[in-house]
Amino acid sequence: MKWFFSVLVCAALLTACSTTDPTPSEPDDQLKEFTLHGSASKDDVKVELYADTSLFAGYNDVYLKVTHKGKALNGTTTLRPGFVTCPMNIDCPVIQPGTTADSLGLLHAAIIFTMEGLPGEWKVYVDVVNNDDGKLTTLEIPVTVARTDNVREVKTETGKALLALIPQPWKVGKNPIRIALFSGGDSTYTSVENATVVMTPSMPSMGHGSHGNINPTHVSDGIYQGTVNYSMSGEWKVDFAATVGTTQLIHTSFMVDIPK
Ligand SMILES: [Cu+2]
Numbered sequence: 001m002k003w004f005f006s007v008l009v010c011a012a013l014l015t016a017c018s019t020t021d022p023t024p025s026e027p028d029d030q031l032k033e034f035t036l037h038g039s040a041s042k043d044d045v046k047v048e049l050y051a052d053t054s055l056f057a058g059y060n061d062v063y064l065k066v067t068h069k070g071k072a073l074n075g076t077t078t079l080r081p082g083f084v085t086c087p088m089n090i091d092c093p094v095i096q097p098g099t100t101a102d103s104l105g106l107l108h109a110a111i112i113f114t115m116e117g118l119p120g121e122w123k124v125y126v127d128v129v130n131n132d133d134g135k136l137t138t139l140e141i142p143v144t145v146a147r148t149d150n151v152r153e154v155k156t157e158t159g160k161a162l163l164a165l166i167p168q169p170w171k172v173g174k175n176p177i178r179i180a181l182f183s184g185g186d187s188t189y190t191s192v193e194n195a196t197v198v199m200t201p202s203m204p205s206m207g208h209g210s211h212g213n214i215n216p217t218h219v220s221d222g223i224y225q226g227t228v229n230y231s232m233s234g235e236w237k238v239d240f241a242a243t244v245g246t247t248q249l250i251h252t253s254f255m256v257d258i259p260k
Contacts (some may be wrong), residue, residue, distance in 0.1 A: 004189070007172055013151035015260060017206065024129070028116050031050060034050035034106075036049070036050055036055055037049045037055060037122075037144075038142065039141065040140060040249060042064070042138075043135065043190070044069045045068050045073070045137045046065075046068075047065070047066050047077075047128065048065040049064060049124060049126075049143070050106065054064065054146050055143055055144065056113070056146050056147075057113050057114070057115050057147055057150065057169060058112060058148050058150035058165070058166075059164045059165075059180050060110060061109075062108075062110060062111055063108060063109075064079075064097055064109060064126070065101075066107060066126075068128075068130055068132075070084065073128060073130060074131045075099070075129045075131040076099055076106055076128075076131075077126060077129075078127040078129075079109055079111065079124055080094070081111050081122060081124045081125070082122070082125060083114075083115070083117060083121060083122055084121065084122070084123050090114065091189070092114045093111075093191070094111055094112070095110040095191075095221045097109035106260045108228070110221075111124070111155060112151065112164050112182065114151060115145075115154055116145050116146060116147035116148075117145040119142065119143075119144045120142035120246055122145050123142050124140070124141045126138070126163065129208055130203065131140070134211045148167070149255070150164055150165045150254065151163075152250065154250050156183065156249060157180055157247075158183075158185070159183060159185040160185075161183045161185050161249045161250040162180075162181070162182045162184070162189065162250075163240060166178040166179060170258050171258070171259070174212060174228070174229045174232050175199070175228050175230065177226050177227065178216070178219075178223055178226075179216055179223070180222050180224075181222050181224060181249070182222050183249065189239075191222025191245065192242070192249065193218050193222060194244055195224070195242040195243060195249060197217070197224055197226070197242045198215055198240070199215060199216055199232070199238060199240055199242070200213075200239040200241075201236055201237070201238045202239070203232070203234060203235070204235070206234075212224040212229045213226070224258050230256075230258045233258045233259060233260040234257070235255060235257050236255070236257075237254070240252055240253065240254075
């Protein structure tokens, strides 16, 4: 029954497809520093999806330009990324855009892709509600997601938990470090905002750790920030144990390479 329902949902999604613009339009000059990953338009609504560079498995800041008849949308925008190989329809954690665009006209959001995907295997569905006429328009933007080792998902007693290391350029010494923490059921994710995170960096090849680390604590939307001290260059292992109350949610580690 569940499988049958998934097929129905997939079929419905396929027939409800909006037009995806065959070639992404040229980004306007002001947005040159961003990478345009696709655009779609339908019912006078147009959505452009930007990121800083490529899209990767794990955490991505994304930026949306949403217009209605060429003007900034007065309304709400919701992202629903899905890995759409039917009958599977796997979603992933999202930090939804607000309703206020920045000075460049972009809405800020984040997508945490749970795995890599060939062109079009991941699609970002965008639900746009126009406040002026109350109309809902759903657009879809197929994307390509590159492989990384920056995201982990585990099964828990109640579903699943996900921890992503937010990528950044590292240097020897103290660095800010951010992770994203989400939990979920069958096909939903919610941010975990009340976890205790213990972070332990070590250099396995030399058998030492470092001093002056600060465990990440919750900032907003499931994002935790702390301080990691890489006391020398080379390969480090950063271990994270996240617990809620007395229940361990996820315990995992990432290897990072610190340049000289
Ligand atoms: Cu060392």
